Each structure stands twice: as structure tokens, then as C-alpha cells.
Amino acid sequence: MLGYSGAHALDIAGPVDVFDTASRLLDRPGDGYRIEVVSPGEPRVRTCSGLAIETAALETGDGAIDILLVPGGWGLDDALADRTLVSWIGRAATRSRRVASVCGGAFLLAEAGLLNGRRATTHWVKSAEMARRYPEVVVDPNPIFISDGPFITSAGVSTGIDMSLALVEEDHGAEFALLVARYLVLYLKRPGGQAQFSDVLDAQLAEHTPIRTAQEWILNQLGNPLLVADVAERANMSPRNFARVFRREVGITPGQYIERARISHARGLLESTDLLVGAVARRCGFTAVETFVRAFGKLLGTTPTDYRNRFQTLGSAGLVLDAERTR
Structure with missing residues (x-):
């Protein structure tokens, strides 16, 4: 999980808790997820709500990544202007089996050139801006998350939890993913095709x-x-x-x-x-x-x-x- 100053705390904590809970509920813990939050040159990042999260340096490890997760947040503009950060995302994606974003994190994937020619979604407030800024990306503002090849983009904030549950389902099956959702006391594990506004x-x-x-x-x-x-x-x-x-x-x-x-x-x-x-x-x-x-x-x-x-x-x-x- 990428961290940066001004990221949404829930964009980071929501998916992290899904994968952590999955690891704790697995019969064989060795089949679970090892989670690491990395950030550009800081021992910790302060999210836009003021919560601080301890992080490792971007350069930590150079091996394969199973899931690269990129959050959004009110600090997104500064993150987009950080060429070192954007460049790292592009390089890290080449060694990642799956690359996922939460909310405005899709902008960072697009800025790194990873979403050209692909369908993607983001927070409904930012969908039109993303379509204007990255015309090569096919922006769909409706679904709560979209999978296109190895890239998975999710809509606003809490939909990162839905996306993460879908990744757990991909790895460990629907029944286990539903168990994780129930353990987290989620009202509903929503499918990706569900509209951002559907109730x-x-x-x-x-x-x-x-x-x-x-x-x-x-x-x-x-x-x-x-x-x-x-x-x-x-x-x-x-x-x-x-x-x-x-x-x-x-x-x-x-x-x-x-x-x-x-x-x-x-x-x-x-x-x-x-x-x-x-x-x-x-x-x-x-x-x-x-x-x-x-x-x-x-x-x-x-x-x-x-x-x-x-x-x-x-x-x-x-x-x-x-x-x-x-x-």
C-alpha cells in the first residue's frame, strides 16, 4: 500500500484491514497477506484527517508484488506533482501481479500511464475531471469498482473495501470472502458492477x-x-x-x-x-x-x-x- 501526505485514512486502512482480517481467518495463515505501507522518504505519513501511519521507504524490497494499492485523498494534487512518486508507481506496477486504486488513486495510475486504453472508475465527484485530464482512459463513473486486466480501480473511499473483498474472493473463493465481510460487520459485500448510487x-x-x-x-x-x-x-x-x-x-x-x-x-x-x-x-x-x-x-x-x-x-x-x- 502506497502512503503519502494527505491520503485518505480509510483509503489505506479499509483495504489493509480486509487483507489483515483475511490472513487471520485463514486455516493456513501462511496463505495470507504480508502487508507493507510505503511512502516517499518518510518514516510516517499524516493522512488528511490528521492520523499518522508508520511507513517504510519506497525503495524497501525489490521483489515481486502481489497487489499494489494506491489511495486517494485531499493531498492528491501534491502527489501528482511528485515525479519521483509517480515514476515509482510506474516501475512498481511492472513487478506487480495486480495494481489497484481507491478513490482518487486512479489519477496516480493514470498519471503513470498505466490506464491508457483501459476502463477505470474513480470518485463520482472527480470522474469528469479525470476524463478531461486523461482522455486516453475510458472513465466510467458508475460502478463501484472496475477490473480491466491486472488493473482494478474503485470509486469513493469505502468502495476500496468492496474492491479488496473482491480480490480476497479471487484468491480464496466467494464463501471465504463473505466470511471476511461478515467478520468486519459489513452490511453488504457489493459486486463491482453495482452503481455508486443504487439504493x-x-x-x-x-x-x-x-x-x-x-x-x-x-x-x-x-x-x-x-x-x-x-x-x-x-x-x-x-x-x-x-x-x-x-x-x-x-x-x-x-x-x-x-x-x-x-x-x-x-x-x-x-x-x-x-x-x-x-x-x-x-x-x-x-x-x-x-x-x-x-x-x-x-x-x-x-x-x-x-x-x-x-x-x-x-x-x-x-x-x-x-x-x-x-x-
Whole structure:
């Protein structure tokens, strides 16, 4: 893991704790990861939040690297201007089996010329800037992480944890990676194709009381038909005015909000019950399974079945009615 002054502490600590936890949980510890944080000529670096991390010199060791990890942070501009640092990244990449970045760390990989002609992602705030600055890089602002050959780039801050879990899965299998995620008490081990914004929480409750009331009513009616005109009536507004104000305050249309809320509810059912996909679709207000599968794929980049295979815990499966389970 590369460290530099002004890097995000979580960009470094998140992935490091994933690999450290994996090493401690392996039956054969010798199969784990030896972690080293290196920095340019400093015995320690101070992250942008003020936390100090002890580091070794860049020149430490000249052997093969399994995973080279590059973080982002508020000190990124200074790091990009450090030609010694950028040059080291380029050289270290040639002896690395995999090269990964967290958040703005993708800029450092691009500055070193490592991402030319490749798909990459970064924090959504910086995606447009990265595309302008490095036109040879195919910047995709949507996924939480992208693998293109030996290069893996992740989006903002916490997505470095998701990316690291994916690397652990690559090394030790999906079941073990899920064990690591559970041990770290992560709510969800997200697949790379999942959008940076894919949950109903993307749209925060509005400040305008009638709109907020409508949002709360939607969340309690997901299994029922939900026409925008009916929701507007709950807000005591005309459909046209409701749609205009809703989009202004929430950032998406009422129809999009309803669809995202349904998918969010579906995710919970797929994770915690053994309901068949058709039953999940009906409980979430979809009148046709095909419509549900299409909407699920559009938002999460995977199918309901594949999602369940990766994340089901059956923590509340006993609550499912036997009659519905067979439908």
C-alpha cells in the first residue's frame, strides 16, 4: 500500500484491514497477506484527517508484488506533482501481479500511464475531471469498482473495501470472502458492477413536508400499485406540480424513486428469505417478473438470482409463508 501526505485514512486502512482480517481467518495463515505501507522518504505519513501511519521507504524490497494499492485523498494534487512518486508507481506496477486504486488513486495510475486504453472508475465527484485530464482512459463513473486486466480501480473511499473483498474472493473463493465481510460487520459485500448510487438512500428525504410525507407513504406501500397521481393526492398536490417539485427536491422523478425503493426492498428479501424470484417481485409491487428482472439489472448490474447466490444469509427465512414459497 502506497502512503503519502494527505491520503485518505480509510483509503489505506479499509483495504489493509480486509487483507489483515483475511490472513487471520485463514486455516493456513501462511496463505495470507504480508502487508507493507510505503511512502516517499518518510518514516510516517499524516493522512488528511490528521492520523499518522508508520511507513517504510519506497525503495524497501525489490521483489515481486502481489497487489499494489494506491489511495486517494485531499493531498492528491501534491502527489501528482511528485515525479519521483509517480515514476515509482510506474516501475512498481511492472513487478506487480495486480495494481489497484481507491478513490482518487486512479489519477496516480493514470498519471503513470498505466490506464491508457483501459476502463477505470474513480470518485463520482472527480470522474469528469479525470476524463478531461486523461482522455486516453475510458472513465466510467458508475460502478463501484472496475477490473480491466491486472488493473482494478474503485470509486469513493469505502468502495476500496468492496474492491479488496473482491480480490480476497479471487484468491480464496466467494464463501471465504463473505466470511471476511461478515467478520468486519459489513452490511453488504457489493459486486463491482453495482452503481455508486443504487439504493433508495441516494434520494434523501425532502425538506418540503408534503414531498417527505409522500416519500414515507411510498416506502410503506411498495407491495401495492403506486400511480404517481395517487402519490400526488397524498401530498395534496396536482400530479404535474407534484412531479416538478419532487424532482427539484429529491433529484429524480417520482417514478424513478418508486422503482429504486422497490428494488431496495427486493434486495432485502433476496438476502434474508428463500422466496422465489416471482414472489419477491410481487411483494415489491412488480406485476411481471420480466419487469422486475429488467429493473433490477438496470440499477445493480446483475440478476436477482445471481445477487441472491452471492449475498443470501437466510437470517429470517423462517418468517416466509410456506404457501408463498412454492409460488
